[in-house]
Amino acid sequence: MMQAVLFDLDGVITDTAKYHFQAWKRLASTLGISIDERFNERLKGVSRMDSLKRILEYGGLSNHHFTSIQLEQMAEQKNNDYKQLIQGITPKELLPGISELLTALRSKGIKIALASASKNGPFILERLKIDTFFDSVVDPAKLQKGKPDPEIFLTAAAQLGIDPKECAGIEDSVAGIESILAAGMFAVGVGVPENIGAHFRVASTTELTIDALFSHFKHR
Ligand code: G6P
Ligand code: MG
Secondary structure: OOOEEEEOOEOOOEOOHHHHHHHHHHHHHHOOOOOOHHHHOOOOOOOHHHHHHHHHHHOOOOHHHOOHHHHHHHHHHHHHHHHHHHOOOOHHHEOOOHHHHHHHHHHOOOEEEEOOOOOOHHHHHHHOOOHHHOOEEOOHHHOOOOOOOOHHHHHHHHHHOOOHHHEEEEEOOHHHHHHHHHOOOEEEEEOOOHHHOOOEEEOOHHHOOHHHHHHHHHOO
16 A cells, blocks of 8 residues: 655656756866766766766766865856756746645645755755645755665655555656665656666656556556
């Protein structure tokens, strides 16, 4: 029986994935590195510092060429740009069907948690005016390992006091689906490739209804 739904944020609840991409693209270009949407798939679900390291590696610059202070400065520059881009987010930027899903889950007494690697998560939930739906929010700063490690989803389940087997996780990234599967949970993928093992795949968040989640969860 599904007792909790654990949400990723960027690309599942709202389309902030595009703002992360814009901010990284700008930072990368100051280093003479050009990144495209295809490469960006490899940054989804990945922490800020790990994303920066992947970009440097992609551009042929070893992160060992930089001091840790320089790396921190670059990550901060990206985050400052990103924060400007998300400053004006309103509830209109909730992806379709998410508001209805949160309301339905709440009315059925299903627990709701946020399992996002983003340190900007709480701010975005407030801007979207959905923070009150969340029974728990994982603090990514306290984790040892990022996605695809299961730690973030297992922490969300533990914070809720729910057995991981009774949890569904919703993700738009390959690293995120791997993390949910490694946690032994029911994995729901939004726009993810076919071959990564998600139990239930949807092309758009409009398909994320409570009925669809319940019926696929049962038939897993
Ligand atoms: C999410 C996004 C990533 C982002 C990470 C950290 O996982 O998918 O693109 O790098 O969060 O976000 P932050 O807001 O802390 O830089
Ligand atoms: Mg995401």
